[in-house]
Each structure stands twice: as structure tokens, then as C-alpha cells.
Amino acid sequence: MSKRIDVKDLNVYYGNFLAVEDVSINIEAKSVTAFIGPSGCGKSTFLRTLNRMHEVLPGARVEGEVLLDGDNLYGPGVDPVTVRSQIGMVFQRPNPFPTMSIRDNVLAGVKLNNQKFSKGEADTLVERSLQGANLWNEVKDRLEKPGSGLSGGQQQRLCIARAIAVEPQVILMDEPCSALDPISTLAIEDLINELKDQYTVVIVTHNMQQAARVSDRTAFFNIAGTGKPGKLIEYGDTHTIFSNPTVKATEDYVSGRFG
Amino acid sequence: MTATSLRSPQGAGRTGDKIFSGAALAAGCLILAVLFGVALFLVVQAIPALTAPADKIQGGAGFFPYIWPIVVGTLIAAVIALVIATPIAIGVALFISHFAPRQLAAGLGYVVDLLAAIPSVVYGAWGAAFLAKEISPAYNWLAGNLGWLPILQGPASATGKTILTAGIVLSVMVLPIITSLSREIFLQAPKLHEEAALALGATRWEMIKMAVLPFARPGIISAVMLGLGRALGETMAVALVLSSGALTASLIQSGNQTIAAEIALNFPEASGLKVSTLIAAGLVLFVITLCVNMIARWIITRHKEFSGAN
Numbered sequence: 001m002s003k004r005i006d007v008k009d010l011n012v013y014y015g016n017f018l019a020v021e022d023v024s025i026n027i028e029a030k031s032v033t034a035f036i037g038p039s040g041c042g043k044s045t046f047l048r049t050l051n052r053m054h055e056v057l058p059g060a061r062v063e064g065e066v067l068l069d070g071d072n073l074y075g076p077g078v079d080p081v082t083v084r085s086q087i088g089m090v091f092q093r094p095n096p097f098p099t100m101s102i103r104d105n106v107l108a109g110v111k112l113n114n115q116k117f118s119k120g121e122a123d124t125l126v127e128r129s130l131q132g133a134n135l136w137n138e139v140k141d142r143l144e145k146p147g148s149g150l151s152g153g154q155q156q157r158l159c160i161a162r163a164i165a166v167e168p169q170v171i172l173m174d175e176p177c178s179a180l181d182p183i184s185t186l187a188i189e190d191l192i193n194e195l196k197d198q199y200t201v202v203i204v205t206h207n208m209q210q211a212a213r214v215s216d217r218t219a220f221f222n223i224a225g226t227g228k229p230g231k232l233i234e235y236g237d238t239h240t241i242f243s244n245p246t247v248k249a250t251e252d253y254v255s256g257r258f259g
Numbered sequence: 260m261t262a263t264s265l266r267s268p269q270g271a272g273r274t275g276d277k278i279f280s281g282a283a284l285a286a287g288c289l290i291l292a293v294l295f296g297v298a299l300f301l302v303v304q305a306i307p308a309l310t311a312p313a314d315k316i317q318g319g320a321g322f323f324p325y326i327w328p329i330v331v332g333t334l335i336a337a338v339i340a341l342v343i344a345t346p347i348a349i350g351v352a353l354f355i356s357h358f359a360p361r362q363l364a365a366g367l368g369y370v371v372d373l374l375a376a377i378p379s380v381v382y383g384a385w386g387a388a389f390l391a392k393e394i395s396p397a398y399n400w401l402a403g404n405l406g407w408l409p410i411l412q413g414p415a416s417a418t419g420k421t422i423l424t425a426g427i428v429l430s431v432m433v434l435p436i437i438t439s440l441s442r443e444i445f446l447q448a449p450k451l452h453e454e455a456a457l458a459l460g461a462t463r464w465e466m467i468k469m470a471v472l473p474f475a476r477p478g479i480i481s482a483v484m485l486g487l488g489r490a491l492g493e494t495m496a497v498a499l500v501l502s503s504g505a506l507t508a509s510l511i512q513s514g515n516q517t518i519a520a521e522i523a524l525n526f527p528e529a530s531g532l533k534v535s536t537l538i539a540a541g542l543v544l545f546v547i548t549l550c551v552n553m554i555a556r557w558i559i560t561r562h563k564e565f566s567g568a569n
Contacts, residue, residue, distance in 0.1 A: 053458055058361065085460025095451040099473035108469060109459035159455070166459060 002200040003069040003086075003169040004029040005050060010064035011229075012042065012049055014057070020046045021229035023064075025219060032192055032201045034211035034238065037221035038253070042230025043204045044092075044174050046221070050202065051087035051172055052080040068169065085113050088163035092175040094155035096147030096162070103143040105158055106130060109166040125165060133161035134191050153184020160191060164199070171195060173203040177210065189214050208254055212242050220250045298545065305539035311532055322536065326543055328506035332422065332515040333544065336497060337490040339426025339510070340433055345483055347430075348437035355438075356445035357467060368442060375435035383499030386428035387420065391500060394427070395419030398511040412509040420502035423510040425517075428496050433486035440485065444478030445471055477559040484555040491548055494519040518544045 005027040012020040020042035027033045035043040048054040049062050052073060066073040073083050088109075096105045106126045110117070117125075126143065130136040135157040139150070147158050156176055163171055173192070177185040192214045195201050205211050211218050218241040220234045234241060234250045245251045252258055313321030351371060355364045395417060402413030415421075452470040461469055472479075497520040507514035522537045529537055 051458065053454065056454065056457055081460050081462050084458055089458035091451065091454065091458075093451060095449075095455040097452055097455065097469060097473070099476075108456070109461075112459060112461050112465055162455075162459065 006067040008065040015059040018229040031216040034215035041221040088168035098148040105147040129161040129165040170200040301542040308535040308539040333517040340429035340490040343430035352441035383496035386500035391419035422515040425501040440482035444475040
């Protein structure tokens with residue numbers, strides 16, 4: 001089910017502006033990889049290149065390779081739509097479709113990829129996905145109600161259910177807890193721990209404790225100054241990054257001296 | 260600091276609030292007063308026609324037999340206009356908002372807005388002098404090949420001055436209204452939900468179906484209703500294009516009439532009960548427009564729970 005991602009010499013541009021420079025990183029399958037770093041260092045931008053969401057913005061482009069189990073996502077003839085159906089994404093702000101019920105939200109992605117399935121199959125899938133997102137017990141009696149009526153934390157778990165319903169290889173999370181209260185954050189973190197049994201999870205977070213709690217490996221990004229490109233400074237086991245980093249900037253950041 | 264310092268000085272801020280709320284209230288009341296005034300005028304002036312003996316009304320059969328053919332004619336013209344304009348307008352609006360390169364989108368939006376600036380009499384002249392002539396061969400073809408349909412029954416009008424031509428001219432006139440309103444709504448569709456759809460593996464069209472159109476639905480309905488309002492009330496273009504006559508099922512024969520054009524064509528020479536009859540026709544048009552708007556409101560609020568406004 002899950003695949004690894006290998007990035008080789010990736011440069012990310014907004015028009016002519018180089019936003020992220022020369023990143024090479026190997027993301028293991030069935031593990032949680034966290035990207036940390038100060039605001040504006042390009043970690044979210046870089047994350048969005050991993051499922052070709054970056055190029056949705058006008059003028060945005062990349063140079064380099066992103067290999068999903070050896071297949072280059074930016075190779076000739078690769079359809080970004082197919083890439084995105086294999087690499088799911090959860091956003092900073094919960095974004096269930098307001099015009100759809102909870103049930104339809106979960107099924108939204110599946111209906112795109114696979115037109116024909118029976119009501120029974122759909123019911124099973126809805127239950128399995130919502131259970132996978134630890135949301136089933138809270139919403140099982142109101143599946144036909146709008147998704148926008150849920151609390152922020154529930155909405156975010158609904159978005160995770162929607163992402164895992166299409167059975168992706170990788171799940172990307174862009175600061176999934178930054179708009180949530182501590183209890184909801186804890187629920188999402190528990191969920192991430194469970195998700196890594198089946199999926200490759202990549203999470204961007206501002207919260208270093210969160211990175212330390214949920215991730216197996218951590219990548220630290222930084223920028224030299226405003227207008228300069230972001231760079232991958234250090235990448236390694238989370239334990240090493242937080243207790244014994246090799247680069248001074250990483251140590252300064254994880255110990256709270258800046259950022 | 261004592262507690263008294265929290266008390267507001269009788270300063271400008273409070274006065275400004277009062278002036279503003281008063282002005283807003285007055286503006287709101289004015290709208291209601293104008294609406295009520297118009298309704299009252301129409302009713303009072305229409306009463307003589309509504310109560311007159313049947314043989315005194317134009318046509319000699321009473322007010323109802325006089326009014327219903329032109330009500331139907333009005334609705335037919337408006338429906339033709341909307342059926343043609345709505346899909347084109349939504350398509351153009353989507354193209355401008357989501358498909359066209361940025362420079363092209365700006366230019367195209369501007370051109371569509373320009374369509375709204377053309378006076379209706381110019382549209383009428385264009386319809387009568389150019390479109391009607393050019394389109395009559397098409398009507399002949401329709402009458403020959405699809406003549407078994409009651410609405411396309413021959414013989415087609417030789418001049419092309421039919422209700423269908425009037426409807427087509429009206430559709431060009433309502434197109435910019437629906438297009439520019441829909442475009443504004445489409446541009447406001449939340450990026451958040453568009454990205455959610457794309458990240459699930461939606462193509463651009465699927466993204467539009469999932470995230471843009473459902474969001475824009477109430478706005479599209481409002482836009483269509485505004486277009487309908489213009490189509491129902493449009494006078495000059497219909498008066499010039501349509502060679503009016505009795506109610507006819509066929510859209511490609513001359514005949515039919517709309518309320519607005521009927522009033523415009525007859526009002527200058529009308530007097531006495533005839534004026535009253537025409538004003539009563541105006542009252543009917545007013546009521547139709549009101550009903551249409553209420554139905555639109557009802558459609559919009561019916562899905563409020565899923566509108567995303569909560």
C-alpha cells in the first residue's frame with residue numbers, strides 16, 4: 001500500500017523566484033517524516049511539490065526529480081491528476097466540502113476515480129474510512145448532515161477520512177493541527193501514529209513538540225534571509241535531530257533560540 | 260484611572276453611529292415606500308379596467324381574455340432568452356474565471372461587460388434589420404424538417420420577425436448580466452475547497468463540479484433571476500423585432516406579444532379605459548416579476564444548511 005519517496009536535486013520556483021533550492025531527501029515508506037523550520041522557509045512549498053499541488057498556482061514550477069518508488073512524478077507523460085489520487089493531502093485549515101454531507105465528503109475522492117460501486121460497498125467504505133480517521137463513533141448517526149456542521153477537529157479528521165478513502169500511497173499533511181485546540185490536536189496525533197502502519201506520512205509542523213512526538217525522521221528547513229531560497233539544512237532520525245543535531249542552526253532552532 | 264474614564268465622551272463616534280443607522284433605516288424604508296407606492300398606483304389605476312364590463316375592454320371579451328395571451332407571450336420570450344443565455348453565460352463565466360489565461364480573461368470580461376452598455380433600442384434595430392432577415396432561412400428549414408412539432412409549425416414567417424427572434428435578441432441582452440454576476444461568484448469560490456478537490460485527484464472540470472458550482476449555485480440563480488427580470492421587462496427590443504399578433508403556439512410564425520411591448524406600442528394613443536387596461540397589464544407584469552423573485556429566494560434558502568454559510 002505505501003511507497004517511498006526519493007527527491008533528487010529539487011529546485012522550486014514561483015515564476016522566476018527560487019523558493020526552495022536543491023533539496024534531496026529520502027522519505028521512508030510506512031513512517032512519519034516531519035518537516036520543521038521557521039515561517040517562510042519553504043517547507044509547505046516543498047511539501048506541495050510532492051503531489052504536484054505546487055503547480056496549481058500560476059507561474060509555479062519545479063526542476064529536479066521526485067521519485068515515488070522509482071517513478072518520476074515530473075517525468076514526461078505523467079498526469080498530475082493521477083499523481084494526486086495516489087498521494088493524498090490534508091491542509092492547514094479543515095476544508096470539507098460545505099455543500100456535501102459527511103458521507104458524500106468521504107466518498108468525494110472515490111467517486112472521481114471509480115464511477116461504479118454499489119450502495120453497500122459505499123457504506124462499508126464510509127464506515128472503514130471514518131473509523132480509520134477515529135471519527136466514526138462521533139458521526140455515525142448524522143452521516144447525512146453537512147460536514148461543515150462539525151467542530152474544527154472533527155472536520156480535520158473528516159478530511160483525513162476523505163484522503164484515506166481513496167487508499168493513497170502517501171499522505172501529506174500541511175500543518176494539520178495549526179487551527180485546532182489541544183484536545184483535537186492530540187486526537188490527530190494519535191491518528192497519525194496509527195496511519196503509519198499503512199501509509200507513508202509526511203507532515204509539516206510549526207510545533208516542535210509535535211514533530212518530536214509523532215515523527216520517526218525529521219527534516220529541518222531554513223532560509224538565510226528574506227528573499228533567499230529555503231534549503232534543507234539537516235535530515236535524520238527525529239531523536240538525533242532533537243538531541244544531537246550536527247548543524248548549529250538546527251540546534252539553535254530546536255532548542256528555541258530562534259524561529 | 261477612575262471608572263468614569265470608561266464612560267464615553269459625547270463624542271463624534273457615537274453621533275456618527277446614530278447618523279449612519281438613521282440613514283440606513285431611512286434608505287431601507289424608502290425602498291419599501293417606493294415599492295408600495297408603485298403597487299398602490301398600479302392597483303388604483305387598474306381598478307377601472309378590472310371592474311369594467313367585458314365589452315368595453317379592448318377585444319370586447321373582458322380583461323382576462325385580453326391579458327392572458329400577452330402574459331403567455333411574455334413568458335415564452337423570457338424563457339427562450341434564458342434557455343439560450345444561461346448555459347452560454349455560465350460557460351463564458353467559467354472560461355473567464357477558471358480556464359482562460361489571465362490577460363485573455365481580463366479582456367474577455369471587459370468585452371462581455373460592454374454588451375451590457377449597448378442601448379436596448381440598438382439591439383432592437385439590429386434584431387429587426389439584420390437578425391430577422393438572416394435567420395428566416397433557418398426558420399424555413401426548421402418548419403420543413405421539424406414542422407411536426409407544434410412550436411416549429413410552418414409556414415415560417417417570411418420576415419423572420421417572430422417571437423423566437425425576439426427571444427434570441429433578448430438572450431444577447433441578458434447574457435452580460437448573467438455572465439458578469441456568475442463570473443464574480445465563480446472567482447469567489449474558496450481556494451481552500453478547490454485545492455481540496457484537486458488534491459483528491461480531480462481534473463479541472465471535476466474540481467469545478469465539486470467545489471465551484473455547488474458554492475456558486477445560489478449566485479447563479481440570483482444572476483438568472485436578474486436576467487429574467489430584464490427579459491420580462493424589456494420593451495424596446497421586442498417592440499421593434501416582433502411582428503405582434505394573436506397568441507400562436509408556433510415560435511417561427513409572426514404573432515404573440517409581450518406585456519411590455521404591448522404597453523409601449525399602445526400607450527401614446529390611449530385614453531380613458533384603455534390607459535387603465537394597459538396599467539392593469541403593467542400590474543400583472545409587476546406581480547409576475549414579484550412571484551419569480553420569491554420563487555428564486557425560496558430555491559436559494561431551501562439549501563441553506565448546505566450552503567457553507569454556517
